[in-house]
Amino acid sequence: MSLEKIIYEVMHNIGKSGGIFLFQTTKLAEGVSLHIRKTTQFKTVNFSFKWRTPLTTKTAAERAVLSNVLQHSNARFRKSAEFRSYLDDLYGTMLYFDVSKRGGEHTVMLNVETVNDQYLSNQPVLNDVIDLLQTVIFQPNWKNGQFVPSIVEREKQIVIQRIESVFDDKTRYAQQRLTQILRPNHPASIPASGTIETVKEVTPASLTEAYQSMIDNDKIDIYVAGDIDVEEIQEKMKKAFQFKDRTPQKPTINEDSKPEKDYVKEFQDMKQGKLHMGFSTPVKFGDPDFPKMQIFNGVFGGYAHSKLFMNVRERESLCYYVSSSYSPHYGLLYVISGIEPKNEKKAIDIIFEQLDEMKKGNIAALELNQTRAMLVNQLREALDLPRGQIDIFDQYKDLDEEFSVELWKERWEKVTKEDLQQMASQLKHEATYFLCGKEAE
16 A cells, blocks of 8 residues: 555544544532543543642742652551552552643643453442542641651652753753753743752652642642543542632743853763754644644654655764654744764754755645644544543643544644745744764864
């Protein structure tokens, strides 16, 4: 089968199965929403709690430590081994915390996956899991009214090690440095786990205060997905999670944040150079042109068929890898590549050449079709997982429309090469960061 035929089949089949992925939403309290999706796709029941607050380095650090502390113990299971053993008894129920950021908000996530009771012949577990969630959230492992100092210190060190590990991953480190250069004093440059300095400042008292603020003040979204009785699970969740009304604080973003320098070169003990370039675009998530920008990124450098990959890597053999990525909540597009230091200028020149090609409209129909197919296929793969359904609905629920694969497929199909010319012309290069070995000094 030809590539064109494969692309057609992917698009056609997804179009036929592109249903609306609805979650039924009810309000548990002011600022607290419960979203339930009944689906027979999975043999598990999945829960996800998301607490959101404005992002700062302080809140990120506190909440990164907090998520670690809450994950490993609580008032019922004060030792991690006991907690894990109980989860094993619940037929291997998985429970974990994580942190992330989106736009100007920081998110603490509690995710749980457990087997559906209908597949158990013995003791059901759903009620036990909900009871455990209630314990984990509302009954932390405290001593004298605050978190245990030894546990806090241990988890601080783990978070610090996580932050330090970025330095050893030179690609991640270079990307972090580029973002710091591009958007200083801006949420885009704040790591989701904070900084080493702000983590060190966390104390049992400040962590207890951060926890209480999260419970009382954060915007909360709670998700349940699985083959469950919607009304029954609504009643169970309302009874178990009686959060107080709150008026969540809205984040503020410093839109005036701009780079002080447009080129920074740094040196470390390493062989392969890391060339990272940052561009800004006026198109952000939810804008009418958002689908156009998604297609632009795919054609420019998002996939293996992209202009950057085919020309910088395959044709010119100038890099070990090259790609672009679009950060729609910040209006930023990144180009990253691994190169020999001697190839820096030529690589930069050809990257700009490919952008110029898109400005001129030199875009093949196959490039467009391949990108459309890749986007739709990625969406389909995500929706094949319960966590994917939750995360996609969570991101798109604030738009004034019901999310469906068919809707986004149609939008991507409408994008023309003239649209991509427009996206390319709006793209503005703001900064380049080059990390290379000390022998290049």
